[in-house]
Amino acid sequence: MTFSPLLMHLIDSLRCMPGIGRKSAQRIAFHLLERDREGARELSAALAESVQGIGHCGRCRMLTEHETCNICAATGRDISLLCAVESPADVMAVEDATGYRGLYFVLMGHLSPLDGIGPDELGMSALESRLGDGTVNELIIATNPTVEGDATAHYLADLAGQHNVQASRIAHGVPLGGELEYVDGGTLSHAFFGRRVVD
């Protein structure tokens, strides 16, 4: 015994979202149909509009409905600095936490040959032409400190080297408020070998 066809179809469709299994999809479907049809209608419209309208920024690959995103389009940012990140959320994190006023390049993923994600999928040729046009002095590599993020960072550093652009990577170490005793060994070892002279 199953639900009616339309309800089953809704539950199946909800499962296209990451982290949503059968039970969550059921719960969401019942909630929307019982308590929030207005929200469901709005979500439906927002999804359709977004799929239709949102593409990538022509310069940095950020998700945007405009031709260039508002960071690339902004005046007064330092075009000699370029920061490579894995996802749009990382751009937000850097913007919100740091005073960085340079530009970004959003890879939309990391190198992962097993999943078929190579340099082409990450828009490396677009990055290369930006590194080659003579405006960029430093490429700040802010990929995640994971195996794939590290591999991507190496690739990016090589690319920068080929175009005589200085590459740097954001520091990895003990997070503020963390205690040495409870930090994992890899992080501590990173922090130890990455020590800096106190001046």
Place this chain on the structure above:
Amino acid sequence: MTFSPLLMHLIDSLRCMPGIGRKSAQRIAFHLLERDREGARELSAALAESVQGIGHCGRCRMLTEHETCNICAATGRDISLLCAVESPADVMAVEDATGYRGLYFVLMGHLSPLDGIGPDELGMSALESRLGDGTVNELIIATNPTVEGDATAHYLADLAGQHNVQASRIAHGVPLGGELEYVDGGTLSHAFFGRRVVD
């Protein structure tokens, strides 16, 4: 700094779903736009169709796009048995696990005066007319064993009594495979006082 207006609108709209906060909504939006636009398009259509098409079964209040749900419309079920449950998922659970061949009444919630959910919101008048039409011999109350579920169960039992319909409630006790030592006190006390003569 925020995302582009359309992307922000999508993220906000995704938050109408229960259990989805800001971070999850972001993650879902990026996933759909980056990796599964087809899924997003389908979800949008399914939501629109469902909101438009799915209503309640005229007899049992189950969610369905037809006038009566397929359980109420089925022939060969025992119309003298009526089982009251809180949600459509509970109907599925009872159907899948038990050999029950009677009909259902889906309350779509439980009594919760603080949230403004009283007998009217649970369709009690429709239930009353079914209890009063002389076909139902037993009302099986299968609301959840929570405070609100218990209150609803009492209300339902009263209603059945008024129409001279026998009311029963599904047993609460130690779940199969559970160990007495680790079962909570309330459940164990329930199981103890609900003991049955072994024959």
